[in-house]
Amino acid sequence: MKGILKTRLIHWRKHWIPLLFWLLFPLIVAIGIKSVTDVIQDDTKVPVGITIEEETNAAMKLYQEIKETPFIRVFKLDEDKALYQLKKHELDSVFIIKEGYEEDIHDGERNQLITSYRSDLSFAYTPVKEMIISYIQQETGRSKAANVIQELTEHYHTNKQYSRAQIAEKSKEIQKDENLLQTSFSFSDSPVDTHKKPQLISIWGLWAVLSILSTLLLFDWVIKEKRTSVIKRFPFLRVSIKNYMLGNIFLYSCLLFIIDLLTLLVFNLMFDVSINVWALVSFRMLITIAAYLMANSFKQTFLFYTLSFAITLLIAIGSGAVLPAMGISEKWAWIENWNPIHPFLTGQITNPWLFIVILFLAITFVRKEKINA
Amino acid sequence: MLSIESLSKNYRKSNILRDISFTVNPGEIVGLTGENGAGKSTMLNILATLSRPSAGTITLHDLHYQRNTKNVRKQIGFVPQDIAIWEEFTVEENMIFFEKLSWKNKTNKQLRELCLDMKLEKWKEPVHTLSGGMKRKLNIAISLIHDPLLLLLDEPTVGIDLKSRKEIGDYLHKQARNNGKMILYTSHDMDEIISLCDRVFCIGKDPFYYKLLQDSGKNPILL
Numbered sequence: 001m002k003g004i005l006k007t008r009l010i011h012w013r014k015h016w017i018p019l020l021f022w023l024l025f026p027l028i029v030a031i032g033i034k035s036v037t038d039v040i041q042d043d044t045k046v047p048v049g050i051t052i053e054e055e056t057n058a059a060m061k062l063y064q065e066i067k068e069t070p071f072i073r074v075f076k077l078d079e080d081k082a083l084y085q086l087k088k089h090e091l092d093s094v095f096i097i098k099e100g101y102e103e104d105i106h107d108g109e110r111n112q113l114i115t116s117y118r119s120d121l122s123f124a125y126t127p128v129k130e131m132i133i134s135y136i137q138q139e140t141g142r143s144k145a146a147n148v149i150q151e152l153t154e155h156y157h158t159n160k161q162y163s164r165a166q167i168a169e170k171s172k173e174i175q176k177d178e179n180l181l182q183t184s185f186s187f188s189d190s191p192v193d194t195h196k197k198p199q200l201i202s203i204w205g206l207w208a209v210l211s212i213l214s215t216l217l218l219f220d221w222v223i224k225e226k227r228t229s230v231i232k233r234f235p236f237l238r239v240s241i242k243n244y245m246l247g248n249i250f251l252y253s254c255l256l257f258i259i260d261l262l263t264l265l266v267f268n269l270m271f272d273v274s275i276n277v278w279a280l281v282s283f284r285m286l287i288t289i290a291a292y293l294m295a296n297s298f299k300q301t302f303l304f305y306t307l308s309f310a311i312t313l314l315i316a317i318g319s320g321a322v323l324p325a326m327g328i329s330e331k332w333a334w335i336e337n338w339n340p341i342h343p344f345l346t347g348q349i350t351n352p353w354l355f356i357v358i359l360f361l362a363i364t365f366v367r368k369e370k371i372n373a
Numbered sequence: 374m375l376s377i378e379s380l381s382k383n384y385r386k387s388n389i390l391r392d393i394s395f396t397v398n399p400g401e402i403v404g405l406t407g408e409n410g411a412g413k414s415t416m417l418n419i420l421a422t423l424s425r426p427s428a429g430t431i432t433l434h435d436l437h438y439q440r441n442t443k444n445v446r447k448q449i450g451f452v453p454q455d456i457a458i459w460e461e462f463t464v465e466e467n468m469i470f471f472e473k474l475s476w477k478n479k480t481n482k483q484l485r486e487l488c489l490d491m492k493l494e495k496w497k498e499p500v501h502t503l504s505g506g507m508k509r510k511l512n513i514a515i516s517l518i519h520d521p522l523l524l525l526l527d528e529p530t531v532g533i534d535l536k537s538r539k540e541i542g543d544y545l546h547k548q549a550r551n552n553g554k555m556i557l558y559t560s561h562d563m564d565e566i567i568s569l570c571d572r573v574f575c576i577g578k579d580p581f582y583y584k585l586l587q588d589s590g591k592n593p594i595l596l
Contacts, residue, residue, distance in 0.1 A: 003474055004473075007470050007473050010466050229455035231457075233451070233453075235421075236449055236451050236519075237476070238476045
């Protein structure tokens with residue numbers, strides 16, 4: 001193995017630029033595409049200006065609530081600047097959280113807490129306004145409930161005293177449990193979590209597709225080396241062609257897996273997403289062996305490259321890994337079940353394709369052994 | 374000693390080699406010549422264990438070819454007609470590459486000496502920049518890394534200049550005389566065969582090569 005590693009290092013040193021390019025290709029391109037789509041998604045959000053006249057807990061909570069609303073991009077500005085931008089139609093609408101907001105909420109006062117501005121081109125004003133009103137009603141309602149509970153406690157001289165914070169906390173708990181918007185609805189026994197944020201692009205799905213392409217293209221060495229006259233020397237070497245190929249599959253797998261671990265780390269840091277490491281190992285083994293088997297059956301690199309791109313495209317479309325294709329998978333479930341990426345994306349370690357490629361690899365080498373004997 | 378007894382090779386009902394017997398002694402250079410398609414390469418492939426004879430036995434010292442194929446291969450240095458080297462590698466990288474996969478470990482110094490013995494001095498040069506003669510020398514040097522007893526060369530000097538041809542010839546001569554290697558050599562070049570080989574075998578029905586060798590004073594053996 002040491003000998004094979006040294007011979008491979010000579011090859012890698014000679015072709016380090018394309019090697020590095022294809023090794024990092026899935027990671028860099030996946031980050032690039034994800035960043036571009038995130039920017040596009042951000043640009044399509046409605047810009048709304050918020051002015052906070054008092055930096056109290058209640059005011060900041062409301063600001064946070066508005067900020068977390070999907071499809072709204074919030075800009076925290078002072079009143080003059082916000083109104084200037086609204087006039088220039090750079091903002092859709094402006095909401096000013098007035099001085100004394102927290103006190104009014106505690107008192108259960110619902111009127112004139114927020115001042116809002118809109119222009120003749122505002123189209124998100126009404127939904128944002130309704131959302132703020134709903135939030136204020138919820139908060140004032142909670143406050144009123146706390147007031148009533150405290151009054152009743154005093155009136156009936158109960159032993160247990162509840163603070164406003166405790167009452168508010170309990171109220172939030174009840175709200176969370178009973179919230180219809182976060183309840184799981186299901187059709188035909190397949191539950192769908194409605195509180196999950198929809199994602200336009202799955203970063204691991206994108207990476208998996210790009211990884212298939214890069215691994216296939218990296219394995220063109222099999223065709224190139226098989227084509228040379230050097231192959232004629234192997235019967236007279238200590239390392240047989242079978243062991244040389246197996247050793248190199250192993251070395252490529254290790255090298256690619258190191259890059260996979262780097263990808264795992266980068267994705268975790270950048271997008272806060274993770275994946276089962278064993279599913280990653282299984283997926284890496286699958287695509288490395290499959291790439292070898294495919295390259296081994298070709299004599300022309302051009303045909304191999306063409307088929308590699310075609311296969312990648314087919315998997316990308318069929319898997320819904322890049323763009324959600326729930327319609328396809330609902331109609332033809334077998335497409336999803338037979339897609340090599342699917343077990344990886346769902347964190348499964350056992351991938352039926354892995355067993356198939358291992359079987360084919362074994363058959364290939366047993367056959368080669370018989371021919372050489 | 375390489376011993377071939379009653380060797381035959383049939384391919385699709387045609388008899389390519391029929392009842393051939395000869396021996397090659399240590400320190401001896403044997404030439405193999407004949408017209409195209411006469412069976413020179415088939416013979417060389419059989420002696421290199423790459424093809425099996427239809428009949429007959431071959432032994433290398435005490436090793437029976439069919440029973441000890443792996444051990445026989447350890448003792449063979451095969452120089453294919455095509456230049457079987459990595460074109461993008463340097464001479465040094467080519468030598469190291471094959472040494473790492475070879476039966477014998479050699480130091481870089483030993484590998485370099487092997488090349489220098491063949492007058493292959495461009496150690497750090499990429500192979501694709503070398504002349505045809507230099508590439509042919511490297512092709513032979515790689516086959517000698519594991520110190521084989523038997524060296525089989527399939528037209529090793531085809532398409533190269535006279536100087537390189539002479540240098541290769543001198544080197545092979547030294548290997549046979551000083552190191553006791555058995556060398557079996559195929560070529561169409563009569564001058565080369567006459568000057569280099571101790572004995573010459575003619576394969577095929579065409580008497581052209583046989584007569585040519587007889588006229589030159591060499592005593593060819595018709596197989």
